[in-house]
Amino acid sequence: MTNEEEEEDEGELSVRYHKTLDALSSLITKRSRFVNNNQSHRFRLLFHYLKVLELEDAVSQMKIIHVAGTKGKGSTCTFSESILRNYGLRTGLFTSPHLIDVRERFRLNGTEISQEKFVDYFWCCFHKLKEKTSNEIPMPTYFCFLALLAFKIFSAEQVDVVILEVGLGGRFDATNVIQKPIVCGITSLGYDHMEILGDTLAEIAAEKAGIFKSGVPAFTVPQPDEAMRVLNEKASKLEVNLEVVEPLESSQRLGLQGKHQYLNAGLAVALCSTFLQKIGIEDNNDLKQTSGLPERFVSGLSKAYLMGRAMIVPDSELPEEIVYYLDGAHSPESMVACATWFSQQIKQNQERNHKSSEQVKLQQILLFNCMSVRDPSLLLPRLRSKCIDQGVDFKKAVFVPNVSVYNQVGPCSNVETQAGSLTWQLSLQRLWESLARGEAKASSGSDFQVKEEEKKSFVFSSLPLAVDWLRDSARRSKQVRFQVLVTGSLHLVGDLLRLVKK
Template identity: 35%
Template sequence: MQHSVKNCISNNLNVATIENSTRDYENTIKILNSLQTNAQYLKVARKERLLHHEEYSKTILQTQKYLIRSGVTLETLDTLPVIHITGTKGKGTTCALSESILRHHGLKTGFYSSPHLVEVRERIRINGEPLQKNTFTKHFWNVYNKLETEKVFPNDMPMYFQFLTILAFKIFLSEKVDVAIIEVGIGGEYDSTNILRNVPVVGITSLGLDHTSILGNSLKAIAWHKSGIMKPNSRAFTVPQKRSVLKVLSERSVEKKVNLSKLTVVQPATNLITPNIIHQPLHIYKLNFGLALINWEFTKMGVLNCTWPGRYQILKHNNNVYYLDGAHTLESLQVCANWFRQETRESTRVKALVFNVTGDRDSKTLMSQLQRCNFQKVYFVPNKATKSYTQDEVNYNILENEQVARCYLHRKYWYELQSDTCNKAKVKVLFTVSEILQDCDLDQCDILITGSLHLVGAALSILDPNFAS
């Protein structure tokens, strides 16, 4: 069985229908992973700038095509009540708060987010809970077999994120949710989630520079992409932004014919409730909470019970205290560094950093924000929990040897950065997160794990083995 699945994957998805009895979760994720874009292609495409607006714009048409093939018409999708949220910083937290508030108001909720921390099924939630493995598997094969059967040419299948988006929409329709909270993957205008045509509410969180090879090198360009999720007659909300960003968002709201052609800027919340995510810096929480806030009386229990792992999360394990935050932009790492310093200001523990960053991000500039934390130990590591991968950890978009090479580059950058400071940390490159945790267990440490949500997920899979359950 495993041999046959392996052969199928290597032959460009020419996968025969597998008997129900053998379609377990691990094999399902193997097939799903085979839809991931090859890292080498992405590298060449970015280098040669092959992926222009024309190329990205095809994503919407392709996703629509595969949605229809899966058995869901655009008209049927129009019946799904949706809150669509994008942004650079805080979109996941805003989605989580919105979902929790609405669920505690008595609504049946669907929640689609990315990336996952430990298991893929975290991305699709019903009433705040990730799909059970058997439920995910059942729905996966229902969609996959329909698409496989109707292929016009050998590779005529959706990409990884396209497939998961279609799967999420189909599940939310099947489950008859009262509202679906949809987090954009990257950007907005050309994101696969933007096949949605009937969107009552749109939220745009704080914008910053990220995914610049796709979205552009300026805040104006990024604002253009993010505002692409606005729809005719939708109500569009954002948080305070730079004037140049608000100008683009306002112009696009008129272009997109949003309700009353007006973008509403929501001010940070003032009447705060203490939620389970209060480790988040207060000014950041106020921004995200302000955007999620609907009605105070219906909000209280939702906020009190809202959790969003991997963002300003604190865990105690053995002799150590772990501070986990998936910050990966300049602004978010500034906030992350301040948060860690504030939380550990009275601690006498050894301060340690575990860091990795992926994509086209400027590692040295990002790391410069962490220098003032005065770490005594610094570790650079690929986004790998242990020597053996689970299928949920597989990421064909990133070559492992390139991740390792980048870790050594990070070490070089750190030495350069700390050459101008009095603080000289001990710096190591290790190959798995588990090796780092073992090394830290020799001391009592306050450990900041940041730079990548995938890195945080790898750590969580060790620190909390039952996390996905």
């Protein structure tokens, strides 16, 4: 094939891929995520969809690790996939959300699915489901379709193990259509998606425990008493052997950074140990040897990689002057973990800078947004106070709207600059200004005024404008290096990556 023919084929594939993304976007319904009444009905429809796609038998025969939880799901699944791939197993990993391209959600042997395969499997499922739609049975919603697509991909690719991350909750999540996983895991529980899962830890734990299946072993990490009590009750009713696992020793090298990852890694080790025993690859006695973890576990843990979590990315235009520290933390507990990781990184940089013959001034900047369903008064104070406790104080905070909350499913070349309402970002700014001045509680009234020159924060109408401001500031301040923590939303992290990696 000539170069011209290859370019023509690539161009044709690109057109087909973007048409595919358009069709996928048509399944997005903004209200479906927050409406609780039809969850049960939508969940029952999944069994019909599996039948239409002729996947019932294939899914029933899959060897699956199923993971739910509030935080750490993606990391636990990533560690598990890496360990099992090191055993020579062909792995299929389904996670959410994606940061730049929807194909990130589907990984075969650690690599996201190719555009060509994604397009072929997508249309195979889409056309079959479309033919069977009616007033009573509509097309699946966005996430439901993606879960069905994952089953199609992993079945056709004949993977040895499927690692499924729950999208939201557990009981009515689309991934919970599976009937008999090999083993289940529940990561750390906390307050998130309360508009759907409930206002108490007990209610949230009950939803997460919805992935337990009769007789299927399950593992969790140490939980608050209220949550642990519910998990034990649910496990007992289903005769599930539920074990609590402790964090790995901090001497173990991990591919994912942050102290909290030792907890996720410990859970992954328990899940993989049980999985390997159940399918007859490892003997229980070998795995419990006192000399430490088997070499393939050690290797898998150290090679694990997950985009958007504890990630360090230099700016594409000014790599020496601006470095982004990206973490998609969006719950109160994960904010503390994020602040701890960021503070440790800053301390290390400060030590290196102090030893350097050419010292520069290091300034920390916060770039933040969170979804309006979250309570920023539970996020920003924890982030700020934890950093200050570690000796890190932000020079400025910058608040911007997300671009890709719902409608971005592919690697768009242009990050939109069009501004919508900034009411939410302005409320985040007011909260931050009150924290910066040591006020115990944010003022929510319109009379909250701060002199412009005294402000510790800015609101920009778009992310590109905020990045432009950072770059202009760096060019003006030759002896300053900006360390920018980007957090509060995985969507914001994805938008930033899309922008600075172009």
